[in-house]
Amino acid sequence: MNFTLNVLGTASALPTTERYPSAQVLNVRGRLFMIDCGEGAQVQMRKAGLSFLKLEHICISHIHGDHVFGLFGLLSTMGMLGRTSVLNIYAPEPVREVLEHFLTRFGEGFLFEINFVPLRMKEPQIVYENRTVELLAFPLNHRVDTYGFIIREKIPQLNVRKDAIRQYELTLAEIGALKRGEDVIREDDRSGHSHVILNADAAYRPYEPRSYAYCSDTAPFPELVGWIRGVSLLYHEATFPAGMEDMAARTFHSTTLQAARTAQEAGVGKLIVGHYSSRFPSVDFFLDELRAVFPEAQLAHDMDVFELPLLKNG
Amino acid sequence: MNFTLNVLGTASALPTTERYPSAQVLNVRGRLFMIDCGEGAQVQMRKAGLSFLKLEHICISHIHGDHVFGLFGLLSTMGMLGRTSVLNIYAPEPVREVLEHFLTRFGEGFLFEINFVPLRMKEPQIVYENRTVELLAFPLNHRVDTYGFIIREKIPQLNVRKDAIRQYELTLAEIGALKRGEDVIREDDRSGHSHVILNADAAYRPYEPRSYAYCSDTAPFPELVGWIRGVSLLYHEATFPAGMEDMAARTFHSTTLQAARTAQEAGVGKLIVGHYSSRFPSVDFFLDELRAVFPEAQLAHDMDVFELPLLKNG
Numbered sequence: 001m002n003f004t005l006n007v008l009g010t011a012s013a014l015p016t017t018e019r020y021p022s023a024q025v026l027n028v029r030g031r032l033f034m035i036d037c038g039e040g041a042q043v044q045m046r047k048a049g050l051s052f053l054k055l056e057h058i059c060i061s062h063i064h065g066d067h068v069f070g071l072f073g074l075l076s077t078m079g080m081l082g083r084t085s086v087l088n089i090y091a092p093e094p095v096r097e098v099l100e101h102f103l104t105r106f107g108e109g110f111l112f113e114i115n116f117v118p119l120r121m122k123e124p125q126i127v128y129e130n131r132t133v134e135l136l137a138f139p140l141n142h143r144v145d146t147y148g149f150i151i152r153e154k155i156p157q158l159n160v161r162k163d164a165i166r167q168y169e170l171t172l173a174e175i176g177a178l179k180r181g182e183d184v185i186r187e188d189d190r191s192g193h194s195h196v197i198l199n200a201d202a203a204y205r206p207y208e209p210r211s212y213a214y215c216s217d218t219a220p221f222p223e224l225v226g227w228i229r230g231v232s233l234l235y236h237e238a239t240f241p242a243g244m245e246d247m248a249a250r251t252f253h254s255t256t257l258q259a260a261r262t263a264q265e266a267g268v269g270k271l272i273v274g275h276y277s278s279r280f281p282s283v284d285f286f287l288d289e290l291r292a293v294f295p296e297a298q299l300a301h302d303m304d305v306f307e308l309p310l311l312k313n314g
Numbered sequence: 315m316n317f318t319l320n321v322l323g324t325a326s327a328l329p330t331t332e333r334y335p336s337a338q339v340l341n342v343r344g345r346l347f348m349i350d351c352g353e354g355a356q357v358q359m360r361k362a363g364l365s366f367l368k369l370e371h372i373c374i375s376h377i378h379g380d381h382v383f384g385l386f387g388l389l390s391t392m393g394m395l396g397r398t399s400v401l402n403i404y405a406p407e408p409v410r411e412v413l414e415h416f417l418t419r420f421g422e423g424f425l426f427e428i429n430f431v432p433l434r435m436k437e438p439q440i441v442y443e444n445r446t447v448e449l450l451a452f453p454l455n456h457r458v459d460t461y462g463f464i465i466r467e468k469i470p471q472l473n474v475r476k477d478a479i480r481q482y483e484l485t486l487a488e489i490g491a492l493k494r495g496e497d498v499i500r501e502d503d504r505s506g507h508s509h510v511i512l513n514a515d516a517a518y519r520p521y522e523p524r525s526y527a528y529c530s531d532t533a534p535f536p537e538l539v540g541w542i543r544g545v546s547l548l549y550h551e552a553t554f555p556a557g558m559e560d561m562a563a564r565t566f567h568s569t570t571l572q573a574a575r576t577a578q579e580a581g582v583g584k585l586i587v588g589h590y591s592s593r594f595p596s597v598d599f600f601l602d603e604l605r606a607v608f609p610e611a612q613l614a615h616d617m618d619v620f621e622l623p624l625l626k627n628g
Contacts, residue, residue: 013394017360021387039387040354046331065390065420069383073335073353076379080327094419101415105408106379 002027003153003210003308005233007300008044010274012217012239012253013066015039019302021066022275024235025050026151026212028133033151034058035214041070042077048303052078053085057128057135060091061216062146068095072102079110090117090127090137092145119147124227129154138227140218142252148218150231152211159314164202178203208311213268216275219252225265232308234263235300238273241280242289256286260293274300316341317467317524317622319547321614322358324588326531326553326567327380329353333616335380336589338549339364340465340526342447347465348372349528355384356391362617366392367399371442371449374405375530376460382409386416393424404431404441404451406459433461438541443468452541454532456566462532464545466525473628478516492517522625527582530589533566539579546622548577549614552587555594556603570600574607588614 004027009020021038025045032055034041045052052074061067078087089099096116103110117127124138136150160178164170174184174197184197213228216237228234239253248255254262256273263271271294276283283299290297300306318341323334335352339359346369348355359366366388375381392401403413410430417424431441438452450464474492478484488498488511498511527542530551542548553567562569568576570587577585585608590597597613604611614620 014391015357015360015387017357020357039384040357043329043331043334043354046329063419065386069386069390070353072379072383072386073329076383077328098419105377105412 001029001310003029003212003232003310005212005235005306005308006045006048006050007235007272007274007302007304007306008041008048009036009038010276010300010302011038011066012237012275012277013064014278015066016278016281018281019276019278020044021069022061022216023070024214025055028151028153030054031056031133033135035149036061036067036216037070037074038066039069039073042074044303045074048305052081053083055087056085057088057090059135059137059147059149059214060089060095061140061148061214062092062142062144063094063098064144064217067217068098071099072106075102075110075114076106078112079107083110083112086113086115088115088117088128090119090135090147090149092147093118093120094145119145121147123223124150132156140215140224141221142217142219146217148213148215148224148228150211150213150228152231153209155209156206158199158203159206160203161314164197168197168202170197170202204314206313208313210308210310212308215262217253219249220254220258220262225262228262228266228268230267230269232269233306234266234268234271236262236271236273237275238286238290239275239277241283241286256289257293260290260297263294263297269296270306271297272300272304272306273297315343315624317343317526317546317624319526319549319620319622320359320362320364321549321586321588321616321618321620322355322362323350323352324590324614324616325352325380326551326589326591327378328592329380330592330595332595333590333592334358335383336375336530337384338528339369342465342467344368345370345447347449349463350375350381350530351384351388352380353383353387356388358617359388362619366395367397369401370399371402371404373449373451373461373463373528374403374409375454375462375528376406376456376458377408377412378458378531381531382412385413386420389416389424389428390420392426393421397424397426400427400429402429402431402442404433404449404461404463406461407432407434408459433459435461437537438464446470454529454538455535456531456533460531462527462529462538462542464525464527464542466545467523469523470520472513472517473520474517475628478511482511482516484511484516518628520627522627524622524624526622529576531567533563534568534572534576539576542576542580542582544581544583546583547620548580548582548585550576550585550587551589552600552604553589553591555597555600570603571607574604574611577608577611583610584620585611586614586618586620587611
């Protein structure tokens with residue numbers, strides 16, 4: 001029941017010797033979601049021990065080179081490895097033409113199809129879901145059409161406590177109702193009175209659904225806090241340190257302070273930041289700035305792994 | 315007076331955790347020539363401490379992804395760093411269209427021009443030269459139009475020995491003739507006899523010009539030995555070990571034995587090999603196979619540096 005984020009690259013436009021361009025892979029229960037695919041992502045994936053074949057979804061935030069130039073090598077490798085299963089790519093419309101050009105020039109012999117899902121929503125919208133997980137995309141505030149992503153477990157069906165089954169001698173129909181979140185109402189044939197078993201007295205959520213939000217590249221904007229409210233883990237760019245808000249605004253990026261305020265206002269569980277400007281070979285001082293506002297903050301570095309454990313109830 | 319090869323990538327089609335795709339940089343007297351530009355080349359260059367601004371020439375052997383996918387990131391980085399000087403790219407014609415597509419989609423704000431030099435020769439031909447160095451390209455034998463490269467120092471002007479200047483009381487005109495490789499012929503006015511000062515008795519080559527040949531990707535072919543005869547350093551692909559000649563032939567690649575035989579027959583100074591198939595996580599056993607045929611053989615690994623010292627005479 002994994003919910004594990006592999007950070008593959010934390011550079012902004014210019015990579016450094018320590019930082020590859022933006023790329024991440026979220027492992028949700030064994031299925032891999034990639035978010036952004038900067039140059040070198042396929043080798044970083046190999047180094048992280050992530051299987052290309054388990055990668056079913058690639059989310060691309062926007063069409064700047066540091067977020068897409070790894071696609072060509074990654075897709076070529078999948079082709080050479082004989083992949084046959086469909087690969088879903090969620091990206092702004094302009095990425096489509098770049099992909100098509102790539103496939104025409106370099107896609108000979110590919111045995112798999114790409115399902116291209118263009119992003120054009122104005123607010124969070126589900127773009128993929130299966131029985132347990134859903135993927136949402138929503139607009140960010142950057143120089144070009146850019147999208148953030150939320151990947152989250154669905155709210156699970158409730159469990160009914162075993163002692164409640166015994167105590168109330170619950171029928172199958174009543175258990176079904178409790179699992180759906182309903183109360184059980186019993187009519188007493190003899191007395192004519194009804195008796196209610198409250199859902200909260202017999203049922204419980206078996207685990208807390210986990211969620212991850214990715215917000216890069218973006219300048220702050222008012223709607224964001226509401227859209228990512230309460231996620232377990234937030235990755236937010238912090239291209240610049242505090243005090244460089246003007247520079248951040250000019251380039252449609254964020255500072256540490258802005259990232260931390262967003263995390264705080266959205267009440268997220270934990271904040272990690274990345275997409276650091278290459279002018280800061282060390283970003284250790286970013287951490288104090290973040291924690292002054294939001295204590296549950298951490299710096300992401302290339303090849304860092306963030307694991308969200310499953311919190312079981314009952 | 316550098317002549318230093320930085321090997322940035324030694325993988326073939328599929329990179330591994332230890333091997334990036336094909337890319338090299340030859341530093342000739344402070345000017346950088348890149349040969350092939352696989353994904354990740356720009357970060358490998360940074361790790362090797364090579365300056366993007368000193369890179370004036372990029373040679374691309376052919377249009378397979380593992381030799382070109384690093385171009386996009388590298389050119390983008392040059393653009394963002396504000397490069398203004400012309401960048402020369404020597405490549406087969408199909409690379410032109412890929413570059414143009416890239417520039418249209420990602421080249422906004424570039425301040426430098428790309429001088430694209432299409433390769434279409436049938437035998438070695440100089441494609442660039444300056445006062446001291448020349449770059450030649452020649453066809454290889456691969457599945458698609460592919461070229462090898464020779465980068466070599468020009469044969470230097472001769473020096474005249476100081477003791478010869480004194481002994482023969484050489485005039486400036488005579489010194490000039492000796493430097494050009496001519497003999498000096500003196501008519502004796504009184505006796506009517508002539509006297510010859512042989513060039514070899516007064517002049518010498520100040521240093522041995524160094525040369526490097528790059529042959530990847532290629533299957534063996536008859537003309538190659540003659541074209542690369544006597545180079546100081548040969549990089550030849552050895553995608554497969556001995557015994558896999560059939561596989562090599564089918565994919566238009568070479569084995570260790572074929573690379574070593576080419577080196578031996580061409581009488582090169584030293585052989586290095588690379589472009590290893592990903593099915594061999596360790597290629598240590600390639601070395602014995604190479605040295606059985608050509609003792610001056612060495613395996614190249616990512617980030618290896620091969621320095622050719624200047625051998626001075628006189």
